[in-house]
Amino acid sequence: MRRVLRTLWIRLFNSALVIAVLSVVVFGFMRMIPGDPILALMGTEGITDAKLAEVKKELGLDRPLYVQYLSWAWHVLQGDFGRSIQNNEPVLPMLLERLKVTAELAVAATILGSSLGILIGVVSAVRRNTIFDSASMIGALSGVSMPVFWLGIILIVGFSVKLDIFPTGGLVSHNTRLVAVTGFPLLDSLITGQRAATVDILKHMVLPTVTLAFAPAALVARTTRASVLEVINEDYVNAGLARGLSFAGVVARHVMRNALIPVVTIIGLEIGVYLGGSIVTESVFSYPGLGRYMMQGIMANDYPVVQGAIILYAAIIVVVNLVVDLSYSAIDPRVRS
Amino acid sequence: MSAATLPPAGSVLGALKLLAERPSAMFGLAVIASLVVVALLAPWIAPYAADDFTEGVLEPPSWAHLFGIDQIGRDLFSRVILGTRISLRIGLLAVGISLAFGVTLGVLAGYFGGWVDAAIMRVMDVVMALPYVLLAVLIATALGPSLENGIIAIGIVRIPRFARVARAATLATVELPYVEAARCIGASHPRIIAKEILPNILGPLIVYGTLSLGDAILAAAVLSFLGLGAQPPTPEWGALLYEAQKYLTTAAYLSLFPGLFVFVTVLSFNLLGDGLRDMLDPKSRR
Amino acid sequence: MSAATSRPTVEARNLSVRFRARGEAAWPWSKAGEVKAVENVSIAVPRGEMFGVAGESGCGKSTLARALLNLVAPSAGEVRIDGRAVAGMPALELRSSIQMVFQDPYNSLNPRRRVGDIVAESLVVHGRFDDRERAHRTLTMLEKVGLGAQHLERFPHEFSGGQRQRIAIARALILEPQFLVLDEPTSALDVSVQAMVLELIRQLRRDLDLGCIFISHDLNLLGFLTDRLAVMYLGRIVEMGPTKEIFAAPAHPYTVELIAATPSPYEEGREPRQPIEGEIPSNVNPPPGCPFHTRCRKRIGPICDSRLPELRWHEGRAVRCHLYDGPPAESGGAP
Ligand SMILES: Nc1ncnc2c1ncn2[C@@H]1O[C@H](COP(=O)(O)OP(=O)(O)OP(=O)(O)O)[C@@H](O)[C@H]1O
Numbered sequence: 001m002r003r004v005l006r007t008l009w010i011r012l013f014n015s016a017l018v019i020a021v022l023s024v025v026v027f028g029f030m031r032m033i034p035g036d037p038i039l040a041l042m043g044t045e046g047i048t049d050a051k052l053a054e055v056k057k058e059l060g061l062d063r064p065l066y067v068q069y070l071s072w073a074w075h076v077l078q079g080d081f082g083r084s085i086q087n088n089e090p091v092l093p094m095l096l097e098r099l100k101v102t103a104e105l106a107v108a109a110t111i112l113g114s115s116l117g118i119l120i121g122v123v124s125a126v127r128r129n130t131i132f133d134s135a136s137m138i139g140a141l142s143g144v145s146m147p148v149f150w151l152g153i154i155l156i157v158g159f160s161v162k163l164d165i166f167p168t169g170g171l172v173s174h175n176t177r178l179v180a181v182t183g184f185p186l187l188d189s190l191i192t193g194q195r196a197a198t199v200d201i202l203k204h205m206v207l208p209t210v211t212l213a214f215a216p217a218a219l220v221a222r223t224t225r226a227s228v229l230e231v232i233n234e235d236y237v238n239a240g241l242a243r244g245l246s247f248a249g250v251v252a253r254h255v256m257r258n259a260l261i262p263v264v265t266i267i268g269l270e271i272g273v274y275l276g277g278s279i280v281t282e283s284v285f286s287y288p289g290l291g292r293y294m295m296q297g298i299m300a301n302d303y304p305v306v307q308g309a310i311i312l313y314a315a316i317i318v319v320v321n322l323v324v325d326l327s328y329s330a331i332d333p334r335v336r337s
Numbered sequence: 338m339s340a341a342t343l344p345p346a347g348s349v350l351g352a353l354k355l356l357a358e359r360p361s362a363m364f365g366l367a368v369i370a371s372l373v374v375v376a377l378l379a380p381w382i383a384p385y386a387a388d389d390f391t392e393g394v395l396e397p398p399s400w401a402h403l404f405g406i407d408q409i410g411r412d413l414f415s416r417v418i419l420g421t422r423i424s425l426r427i428g429l430l431a432v433g434i435s436l437a438f439g440v441t442l443g444v445l446a447g448y449f450g451g452w453v454d455a456a457i458m459r460v461m462d463v464v465m466a467l468p469y470v471l472l473a474v475l476i477a478t479a480l481g482p483s484l485e486n487g488i489i490a491i492g493i494v495r496i497p498r499f500a501r502v503a504r505a506a507t508l509a510t511v512e513l514p515y516v517e518a519a520r521c522i523g524a525s526h527p528r529i530i531a532k533e534i535l536p537n538i539l540g541p542l543i544v545y546g547t548l549s550l551g552d553a554i555l556a557a558a559v560l561s562f563l564g565l566g567a568q569p570p571t572p573e574w575g576a577l578l579y580e581a582q583k584y585l586t587t588a589a590y591l592s593l594f595p596g597l598f599v600f601v602t603v604l605s606f607n608l609l610g611d612g613l614r615d616m617l618d619p620k621s622r623r
Numbered sequence: 624m625s626a627a628t629s630r631p632t633v634e635a636r637n638l639s640v641r642f643r644a645r646g647e648a649a650w651p652w653s654k655a656g657e658v659k660a661v662e663n664v665s666i667a668v669p670r671g672e673m674f675g676v677a678g679e680s681g682c683g684k685s686t687l688a689r690a691l692l693n694l695v696a697p698s699a700g701e702v703r704i705d706g707r708a709v710a711g712m713p714a715l716e717l718r719s720s721i722q723m724v725f726q727d728p729y730n731s732l733n734p735r736r737r738v739g740d741i742v743a744e745s746l747v748v749h750g751r752f753d754d755r756e757r758a759h760r761t762l763t764m765l766e767k768v769g770l771g772a773q774h775l776e777r778f779p780h781e782f783s784g785g786q787r788q789r790i791a792i793a794r795a796l797i798l799e800p801q802f803l804v805l806d807e808p809t810s811a812l813d814v815s816v817q818a819m820v821l822e823l824i825r826q827l828r829r830d831l832d833l834g835c836i837f838i839s840h841d842l843n844l845l846g847f848l849t850d851r852l853a854v855m856y857l858g859r860i861v862e863m864g865p866t867k868e869i870f871a872a873p874a875h876p877y878t879v880e881l882i883a884a885t886p887s888p889y890e891e892g893r894e895p896r897q898p899i900e901g902e903i904p905s906n907v908n909p910p911p912g913c914p915f916h917t918r919c920r921k922r923i924g925p926i927c928d929s930r931l932p933e934l935r936w937h938e939g940r941a942v943r944c945h946l947y948d949g950p951p952a953e954s955g956g957a958p
Pocket residue numbers: 642643644645658659660678679680681682683684685686687840906
């Protein structure tokens with residue numbers, strides 16, 4: 001117990017440190033960006049130096065960098081991420097709104113990717129060295145090697161342009177009106193009972209979800225297969241067989257429980273892959289999530305938006321990793337070192 | 338990861354023989370070898386220069402133009418072939434950066450341990466906290482969009498991963514008696530690192546480097562696709578896809594071929610890397 | 624035990640080595656336990672002597688060896704060579720006066736270097752001679768240990784364990800040290816090979832007038848090879864003296880049992896003798912009093928569990944046991 005507590009302390013401290021250092025780095029990077037946000041905002045024409053200085057002063061951009069950082073960090077700690085340079089709206093609510101969109105996509109992709117990956121991995125391991133095994137492992141390696149955006153493009157070409165089953169992108173069709181309750185679009189449509197909207201949202205989600213789930217599914221499949229193979233040869237499997245359990249029974253009862261520990265970890269740690277992938281996926285499908293919002297912020301040199309988005313990403317990843325790590329070390333005493 | 342060791346005598350021929358037992362790795366090696374040949378001979382293989390205009394625009398593939406003609410009349414086949422050189426170079430340079438810094442940091446951390454280790458690996462943790470793509474985007478943005486900055490961004494992003502691999506391998510090696518034996522005869526730290534440690538951690542580094550080459554090429558394509566890496570009209574594969582994106586509905590073939598090249602290249606590096614890993618670490622062999 | 628001998632001597636004076644126990648502390652600020660690997664050890668080995676160190680696994684033999692070469696820093700006490708503290712000595716000077724051969728011949732040679740390079744490395748590091756002279760000396764050294772020119776270009780994995788240990792010996796001796804520490808140099812070898820390597824060591828010791836510290840858990844070997852012997856238990860020396868006398872009449876109960884537990888070389892084929900009863904206590908929290916009292920059959924009373932016996936002079940050797948607390952002066956008792 002003391003060890004677990006100690007681990008918890010150290011991990012918490014490390015996580016806080018990571019985010020703190022990262023915030024400095026991000027802040028520094030944003031200021032390195034060539035180009036001036038004010039000019040990006042107002043256009044270069046018809047602007048006097050005096051006017052420029054005035055706007056800068058208003059936005060606090062005339063103060064020394066470290067003062068800007070400290071003031072920004074202080075506000076962030078209080079939940080104030082500043083205002084967007086583009087439209088002067090508070091950043092945090094907008095970030096959260098986009099994050100909810102991304103979250104629904106990421107959760108859908110996680111469910112799809114993990115279940116598909118585990119299924120393929122287990123079957124490959126059990127049917128080891130069969131055609132199914134080879135084919136799915138080649139498939140898995142292809143999944144890892146596939147450029148996410150290219151996969152998205154191919155899906156669009158195939159299912160939207162040629163077959164016209166799914167829309168090419170966006171969150172909903174033009175004529176669909178969403179009623180915001182929680183801010184999670186799919187959830188809201190279910191809550192308010194707008195069946196048409198639900199169907200529309202789901203239709204728009206299919207291709208991005210598949211795109212986003214592909215690489216993680218491949219990784220999970222490879223991990224699951226390796227981990228099941230490791231467990232399957234151990235004695236209790238033979239013992240189980242000797243006791244007259246069916247092979248499928250042994251697999252279901254013993255193998256899965258022991259083999260899935262590393263798999264669950266991988267899934268938890270994949271959060272970074274999903275979030276990273278979502279940036280690209282949202283770009284391809286014009287999906288209005290956090291990733292796309294951040295890319296737009298980058299293009300517009302909108303510091304507060306980009307800084308806020310990155311801190312948010314980092315916080316999510318760090319927290320998820322922390323939870324995965326700790327629950328993992330609670331399950332498996334061996335890693336408590 | 339345990340310190341995988343190369344076959345002791347370290348002969349290239351012996352390694353090839355071992356590798357030959359793994360068809361998928363050999364396939365990867367063969368594809369990579371042909372890509373290298375294509376890259377070297379690109380100007381002679383490509384029927385047109387990168388910015389030559391031929392007759393017609395947005396023409397689908399034909400015998401005269403294997404991959405079709407793009408929106409302003411350039412031969413896509415030529416551009417993809419010329420892009421091979423660019424993409425392989427990106428991979429090598431980016432991995433070179435990661436390797437140089439990552440291995441230095443990782444070996445120092447593993448060799449000296451203590452606070453050196455703690456300091457280095459804490460920094461690496463920070464860098465690793467962000468998704469790969471996000472960090473590359475961030476760095477490329479900060480440096481300004483260009484091919485060179487994209488390479489630097491991708492190189493930096495992978496430094497912590499190389500550092501981890503190098504550190505783990507170093508940790509497994511410093512404990513070995515021959516390192517202590519070297520201290521015992523009075524060898525200096527730099528000499529021990531150069532003569533005793535580095536040659537013995539090459540195995541995992543080669544494996545990871547190979548896998549990284551594919552990843553770096555992939556990441557470069559992503560950056561260009563997001564508009565942050567190589568800029569059109571450079572025929573880098575990701576940049577080709579960026580340009581082709583607007584013609585998805587009318588000319589999908591423009592997206593097909595550059596993407597296919599990225600995919601096959603990355604896949605080949607992964608196949609080779611996996612094969613090398615199995616070869617060096619018999620425990621993982623299945 | 625004074626360094627008054629005229630011969631150059633390697634000495635440990637009240638040497639202690641402690642390690643931080645691995646992964647022990649519960650909180651970042653709480654104090655971690657310490658492994659007391661070597662505690663208050665004093666030895667002096669003059670040139671020309673073959674000195675043995677015996678003891679069960681984990682009693683600190685290797686740590687003592689490493690401390691003698693300044694490969695680990697002592698937590699207390701010091702090592703002196705020829706009267707000079709090794710801690711302050713220039714590294715190369717120290718390295719050219721004392722060298723070491725490691726236990727595991729399969730890991731003590733870099734698998735990626737050729738044998739010629741491995742042996743010559745010592746000279747390169749010390750910047751001695753030019754390439755030609757180095758090559759010449761390397762070959763001469765290899766020949767001294769029974770190898771030849773045909774082996775120069777080979778890699779370690781092409782050699783047997785015995786040959787590898789010869790290479791390791793060559794690497795250590797090419798620097799012409801005065802002292803050589805051998806940490807179980809033959810324990811990984813087959814018996815037949817062992818004998819040949821031991822013979823080589825004996826011969827080199829004589830030819831080069833080396834002071835050798837030979838570490839082993841094999842008492843037979845030490846009895847046959849060494850002039851003097853130190854028996855270690857839980858980091859401490861419990862008995863030290865001329866090997867012959869210790870074998871003839873072991874004084875410390877631990878030594879008695881250790882010798883009893885060793886199969887005699889003349890009873891080949893018989894079952895190995897009874898090992899010593901009981902578990903070796905932890906060296907993080909050693910038992911109070913005499914460290915051996917938990918397993919000792921000759922415990923004389925509560926004093927054994929409460930007071931650490933001192934090393935005392937007893938019949939020509941040093942013994943750490945309350946049995947030899949001098950005249951039955953139990954009266955002189957607790958201070
Ligand atoms: N670097 C270290 N850190 C922590 N503990 C150590 C370290 N090196 C040795 N120890 C501990 O010190 C004690 C003595 O180890 P040492 O290797 O000296 O024993 P030994 O007598 O040589 O044993 P063996 O016969 O097995 O070689 C052991 O308990 C060991 O675990």
